[in-house]
Amino acid sequence: MSTGAYPLVVDLDGTLIRSDLLIESFLMLIKDNPFNLILVLCWLVKGKAHLKAEIAKRVDIPVDLLPYNQDVLDYLAQEKAKGREIVLATASNERYAKAISDHLTIFDSVFASNDRLNLSGRNKRSALTKRYGERQYSYVGNEQIDLEVWQHTHSAVVVGDSKLTSAAEMLCTIEKHIPLEKPGIRTFVKALRVHQWVKNGLILVPLLTSHNIESIPLIFAGIVAFIAFSLCASSVYLLNDMLDLFDDRQHATKKERPFAKGTLPLLTGLIASPALLLIAIVLCVFLPIEFLAVLAVYYLLTLAYSFKLKRLVMVDVITLASLYTIRILAGAAAVGVTLSFWLLSFSMFLFLSLAIVKRYTELLKLRSKKATKTLGRGYQVQDAELLAPLGGASGYISVLVLALYINSPDVKSLYSQPELMWPACLVMLYWVSRIWIIAHRGNMNDDPIVFALKDMASIICVLLIMAFMIIAV
Template sequence: MAERTVVRQRPAAPGATPSRTGLARALLRTARPRQWVKNTLVVAAPAAAGELFTPRALTQLPLVFALFTACAAAVYLVNDARDAEADRAHPVKRHRPVAAGQVPVPVAYAVGGTLAVIAPATAAWLCPPQAAALLTAYLGLQLAYCVSLKHVLVVDLAVVTTGFLMRAMIGGLALGIPLSRWFLITTGFGALFMVAAKRYSEAVQMAGRAGATRALLTEYTAGYLRFVWQLAAGVAVLGYCLWALEEGGVPSTSLLPWRQLSMVAFILAVLRYAVFADRGTAGEPEDVVLRDRALTLIGVVWLAMYGLAVADW
């Protein structure tokens, strides 16, 4: 019987040249498609103002979503190219396409740099000046984070939080919608709550596992990160309640005070999310929300109440 020869494929080694199809897929993975859901925050300000479905919103919001996604992809590519060597020594990050050799470092830099030029240029051409300036500032801030700011205590939390806030602001700037002080306070501190809760969860889960987590995280104490997310949650709830109880505006004509009732759902959502933060299992915000049915249901109820409150305002 003739002997059969079995050829086994080996994973690409750093420096190997992948196929074009494989390279395209690896570049897409490096751009973190799962993280793109965060860019849906661009609809926050128009939704809060009741202008989500105007003709201008239907054209501008998809554009700013795409531009924010391009900027975020540029940052991820540059970040992974810079950290390729360190990621290869990490038990999880070594599977990232750049660290695994599926995307050559020069290619990651080239594609990231191209996106970093094209996105702001397109924004300057097609978006209002304020929105284009905010997008450019976001890109510059995130690239600075990749280079050095992620190694600075407290500043790293502020930069990530500011990124969420900028996403929430750009939709309003693109449509010329004034941004409410309560909107900014609630969104900013709500983002800080989730960012600090994620850092706290990482600190709890990776305690005592050298090399398994980001270096800066070892300089935070779990008690400090707990203080930050608890403080941020309290300020976010206070800001929302002050908005809901604010006097003035057009008198309500609805049978129920949806604006005030939405406080209940908002507070329940924060308290439910805090359960996971306290356990040290609050990872990516989208994963926490989508995997917990109770939190998802509370979120849907809050969205319905908030929508009715905005429509009646």
């Protein structure tokens, strides 16, 4: 009998889709209410099958947005066209399996877990062998546990590397090998959003403004604080991206993020996120306890933002502005500097303006696509008309705070000729206005701070402001 005469049974997680439905549904459950984690632990005591069934009762997965493996889909369609029976067999809950089967309309039958049986490994092998007979079907799989099934199949379609193919070849005939590229260090670095670490350079601002840049111990403390804060931020980035999977998959650029695209396993994120946070906490041993307290506030506020605050109109941008300002507070705590009211006020208004730029830009892009509201946010497209003046006003207020600071008695303790800093206000007025003009034209394609670090005009503005401050000393 030719290979094509045997039913072709395909696995789901990691094979048909580049993800894991149990983890995805778990994340959606936790995102809805973090306290659901207590329920998950209780369900797990009764077994994995019971856990999957309980989650499936409460979570609806948009199956049309899952990261399907196109190479596998193409092969299944090719075999289906030859008249071959195509079967879905998965350890995921039957509710999700049937929804995927209905969406793809390619499967003749479905095997899946229910509230009593977890259809994985030996259980899957037993069910398929009972239905089709010993070595009377072909199986498409992607990991070591599938060797349990291949040991009793006629042939194997291996979705994975050559090592797995060699292992399967010792058990049955290899019908086809579909390579699956393993995530490399570049993929992991992309998930960490290392390019966003430049924002943590704000930690060094208190060291610069306190005029203690020549102190080696303080420079060391600033560098350690930068590393610790960056690791903590990446820990939250990983968690945020895992919680926002389905929103990101509908976004023009965020759909390319590793978790949303399925190029990085969710399990990697679940392990790396707390590991990075732990390393950040360990680094705090070299810093004052106040830095650890600020870091804890940052982490908790970011968690609140990821779970809830990002969906509240205006609360989200105020939270983003606060997170930027907390970076400056962290830098002050690391080097033992008392921050002035002026610096805190300046940073809060400036970063609020930049946070609004970010939302304003998103709304402009949605308007061009004829959409009416943001995904995972509370804004509507028409809100862009109000956000622009609010953001511009906040930016100009930050310049006013700078002007008042230059004219205040406090500045005389640090600068002998503070009046020489006045041109810095003009530079700031130009920069804020330019940022908003770029945003208004729809050309702000990055985080405003990341954009500023790449933008030559912005770099020149920073250098000019620094020059005026040095001259004023």
